Amino acid sequence: MRWPGASFGLLALASGGLLPQTAHGQRTERCLACVPEHVRDQVAVGFDLGQSYGTSVAYFHNGSAINLAKVTASPNYKALMKHATQFVNDDPPLTNDSQYAGQYLQQFIQSATRYLRMLGFRVSPPDPSEAAIVLTEVISSLKEDSEAALGMPIARVSVTAPWLRAWQDAAPDAHPINEALLLAGLTPFPVEPEQQVYITETQAILAASGRQFCQPFGSSEHVGQDEDAAQNHVAFLISYTGDTVYTGIQSAICFPHNPQNKGTRGRMAKGGNIFTDKASTQVSWSDETMAIIEDMLEDFIWYNQQVAGSNRTGLILFAGEGSGLPALQDATRGMVELFNSDTIQGYRGFQVIRSDGTNFAAAKGAAMWSRLRLEAAHYCRTSECGQGDQPFSPLDGLGQESCGSTPRSGQHDDEDTWLDI
Structure with missing residues (x-):
């Protein structure tokens, strides 16, 4: 299937028009x-x-x-x-040199196979x-x-x-x-x-929302990144698609790097009607909504137990077509206000990050x-x-x-x- 509007958007770009964009x-x-x-x-x-x-x-x-x-x-x-x-993972941890040797041998064989293919x-x-x-x-x-x-x-x-x-x-x-x-x-x-x-997905959504970039953008090292931003942001993702709900927590390391396994976990559950009365103007918290909120609270506390440190900022992200529903966002905002007034131990505050187009x-x-x-x-x-x-x-x-110091744009060297x- 073709997604409606894709061809039109490409035509607009080709003709010199720019789609709405965010820095x-x-x-x-x-x-x-x-x-x-x-x-x-x-x-x-x-x-x-x-x-x-x-x-x-x-x-x-x-x-x-x-x-x-x-x-x-x-x-x-x-x-x-x-x-x-x-x-x-129910496998026992590696405990001796022979097990480590077997693991590295397997990696060597895989790498050798790849390079042999590259050589023809x-x-x-x-x-x-x-x-x-x-x-x-x-x-x-x-x-x-x-x-x-x-x-x-x-x-x-x-x-x-x-x-x-x-x-x-x-x-x-x-x-x-x-x-x-x-x-x-x-x-x-x-x-x-x-x-x-x-x-x-957490790293990708943060990037699409203009958050947590390595500086200078694209560097393989965290060059110039604020140490507090690199280590003291924790991201909780709510991905709600109607029939499934994924929630996960991780450190918000700078893009495009992935976090370490420690302090990272996720879970999936069967979705459902996120609110019980679509026609109601009142916020109605369904069982699914409450389960998501409970997961969020539990995961933020769990992360603080796993990773040493304190006074972090908790970032809350949304993804999936169901994540834009008012009941879920209203419930989340209410919990964030509660968190910020009675801060969970180890956190200085919480913030909801909204991205354009959760799908x-x-x-x-x-x-x-x-x-x-x-x-x-x-x-x-x-x-x-x-x-x-x-x-x-x-x-x-x-x-x-090195291509010299003359910028392609023709700007002065010191700008x-x-x-x-």
């Missing part, structure tokens, strides 16, 4: 001086693999974005996502996992509908999803998401074994990550951005080349032209 982060024109025009002209696409449906967004160099597609997932997909989110050797990939086959259903549909909306093929996408506990330690070559991308005819972005295959906010954050990854090999040195003589790259330290992204 999300800033990169200087000087920092981008090395990015060639053909890279700037590429369309960056992000897929959100939500708990019950998938969405896609295209993100352009000038900061404009268009919604491309939304596809409903099968019952098998929903069951898989619930399992992956609430997975409990014919190395048969392993059979795809059952999880990858299930994920492929949604990814293939998103690819087909997104290509129809754009009127062009898509080669690579970045992915966001709920925090998937079951696959947190999976190597990139064996990760179900990467397997599914390949099965769908897409090429995953190259990552090192220790790097993330996807970003959490597509996470996919937009993933598309912003694609934008950074497409340009990664072309960024100039951070010395040209006023941040010291360090490589400026969002991923792996690429972009060592930066800021671009919204």
Whole structure:
């Protein structure tokens, strides 16, 4: 299916018109001086693999974005996502050198297989996992509908999803998401074994809302980021889709990095009618609403027990078509006011973050990550951005080349032209 309005939005961009956009982060024109025009002209696409449906967004160099597609997932997909989110590892921890050696040997074999393929050797990939086959259903549909909306093929996408506990330690070559991308005819972005295959929906929504960016935007290090912002923000996500509710908590580390496993958890529950009387002007708290509020309170307290520190700010995010319902938002606002008047131990306050379009906010954050990854090999040195003589790259330290101090925009050397992204 094609998402209504996607083709119109692309036509508006092509004809020089700009869709409404929000300033999300800033990169200087000087920092981008090395990015060639053909890279700037590429369309960056992000897929959100939500708990019950998938969405896609295209993100352009000038900061404009268009919604491309939304596809409903099968019952098998929903069951898989619930399992992956609430997975409990019953395996005993590694206790001796031989177990560690076996783990590293497996990672070495996977990496060697990948490089042999890159060199042109014919190395048969392993059979795809059952999880990858299930994920492929949604990814293939998103690819087909997104290509129809754009009127062009898509080669690579970045992915966001709920925090998937079951696959947190999976190597990139064996990760179900990467397997599914390949099965769908897409090429995953190259990552090192220790790097993330996807970003959490929480990180993606924060980015789409203009929050928690690494500075300078796109740096692989937390260069210039306020220490308080890096460590003392905790984000709780409410993703309500009608038939399923996902709630999860994590540290709000700067985009596009993912948080550590410690202090991160999520759960899924069956959805329902979020309020009992749609025609009523009174706020009616259903059992589902109260369960979400209780999860939020419990998770904020749990996080403070897991992660040392105090006086954090609790951020509350919404996603999914059900999250815009007045009853849920009114109930959440009421609880936030209560939290702020009688602060939970370890927190100095709480704040509700509203994003434009809760259905597509996470996919937009993933598309912003694609934008950074497409340009990664072309960024100039951070010395040209006023941040010291360090490589400026969002991923792996690429972009060592220097293009001189003359900005593409023609501005004076001692001034930066800021671009919204």
